[in-house]
Amino acid sequence: MIEVNGLTKRYGGATAVDDLTFTVRPGEVTGFLGPNGAGKTTTLRMLLGLVEPTAGTATVRGRPFRDHPRGLRHVGALLDAGDVHGGRTARAHLAVLARSNGIPRARVDALLEEVGLAAAARRRVGGFSLGMRQRLGIATALLGDPPVLLFDEPLNGLDPEGVLWVRGLFRRLAAEGRTVFVSSHLMTEMEHTADRLVVIGRGALIAAESLSAFAARSTRLSVTVRTPDAAALTPLLTAEGASVAGDGDRLTVTGLPAERIGELALRHRVLLHELTTLGASLEEAFMELTADSVQYLAGDPR
Numbered sequence: 001m002i003e004v005n006g007l008t009k010r011y012g013g014a015t016a017v018d019d020l021t022f023t024v025r026p027g028e029v030t031g032f033l034g035p036n037g038a039g040k041t042t043t044l045r046m047l048l049g050l051v052e053p054t055a056g057t058a059t060v061r062g063r064p065f066r067d068h069p070r071g072l073r074h075v076g077a078l079l080d081a082g083d084v085h086g087g088r089t090a091r092a093h094l095a096v097l098a099r100s101n102g103i104p105r106a107r108v109d110a111l112l113e114e115v116g117l118a119a120a121a122r123r124r125v126g127g128f129s130l131g132m133r134q135r136l137g138i139a140t141a142l143l144g145d146p147p148v149l150l151f152d153e154p155l156n157g158l159d160p161e162g163v164l165w166v167r168g169l170f171r172r173l174a175a176e177g178r179t180v181f182v183s184s185h186l187m188t189e190m191e192h193t194a195d196r197l198v199v200i201g202r203g204a205l206i207a208a209e210s211l212s213a214f215a216a217r218s219t220r221l222s223v224t225v226r227t228p229d230a231a232a233l234t235p236l237l238t239a240e241g242a243s244v245a246g247d248g249d250r251l252t253v254t255g256l257p258a259e260r261i262g263e264l265a266l267r268h269r270v271l272l273h274e275l276t277t278l279g280a281s282l283e284e285a286f287m288e289l290t291a292d293s294v295q296y297l298a299g300d301p302r
């Protein structure tokens, strides 16, 4: 569990992180989304005690990160994949960290295998591609088998196979009960990976909610529903706050995601012939909601 409360960072007159309050739960992948410069990296650095907050607190499992005595065993982090001693081999890099954190050496080779770097284990990191550095950074984060994992833009530089692998890895880590917090500036990277989203814009919180709740807040998302029982379905949808337009057996529904419409129909035994999401993609919803962070400001629904 990560708890961020009133977290603020100012640099001179500029506010990089503005009074952020949210929680990140174990057992889920939480996407940390915001446009470039929104304050994601600064927030993650404050979580790791690398940047001192101007105000507010950030705790990991109830304590500030620097109060955790065995760093890598409590929180694993990938912040900047380029931030590795280029003269070292991948294996030596991990071995040094393993030794200083009291982690068995055998874990190094197992992890190099797991992240797909076994064949490059004896090569110097200076010659690694960005994707290979990301894989090494992910291995570093996993080294201490920590219950909490932070990843800053982990998909940068990965090829499609690497992206699929990382998605599967994050899902597995969450299924093991870990807290997985992953930043990205692209919704497309998160929509197949995250269970929940924390969205920020210009340092301030825009949303902290499930992926489907986030989608439902976009005014432009609409769902086409075909049903022989529109008369029964329409009041069920409007009672949930949706707008329903349409004629005959074809309805256009805004304000509710397709998943929720499907659930309602099932629960009330309304037959559906079609359920299609139209219009804005989640990426467009994200752009719409981050376009004006003040206008769409919403609290943390804890």
Ligand SMILES: Nc1ncnc2c1ncn2[C@@H]1O[C@H](COP(=O)(O)OP(=O)(O)OP(=O)(O)O)[C@@H](O)[C@H]1O
Pocket (backbone or CB within 6 Å): 011, 015, 016, 034, 035, 036, 037, 038, 039, 040, 041, 042, 043, 185
């Ligand atoms: N050390 C610093 N001194 C001054 N300003 C800073 C410093 N670090 C970050 N900033 C500013 O704070 C804001 C937030 O930056 P941050 O790197 O946290 O954003 P981000 O969401 O991670 O962006 P990106 O997706 O581009 O990595 C930016 O305007 C940045 O210029």
